[in-house]
Amino acid sequence: MAREARLFTSSAGSVVRGYLKFRANIPPRWIRNAKGSRKRIEPDIVRELRLLRRLRTDRPRARVAIGNAQRELRSILERWEMAYRKENFYRGIRILLELQREGSSAL
Secondary structure (H helix, E strand, C coil): CCCCCHHHHHCCCCHHHHHHHCCCCCCHHHHHHHHHHHHHHHHHHHHHHHHHHHHHHHCCCCHHHHHHHHHHHHHHHHHHHHHHHHHHHHHHHHHHHHHHHHCCCCC
16 A cells, blocks of 8 residues: 655645655655656556547547546546656755755755
């Protein structure tokens, strides 16, 4: 079962708020997990984009089918966006922690 992103949720996705709340370390594994979560969604996005394009060209008057495909695509894109925001959130906190410790960041 997936771990709940409590730090992300409690800081409302703000890197600065997350940094101020969390002074330990952000393991690189958290960033890799968020990236993996985002990349797993991408084949679904491609499939839904192709389906929607095919419906629009082959069946332009099938409004219900096109609407359903648009809703499905929107929900998948929202999941992808959340994973993308989490990935950048953890990367941002890690950069701020590196700046604090070393004065510069390699990320």
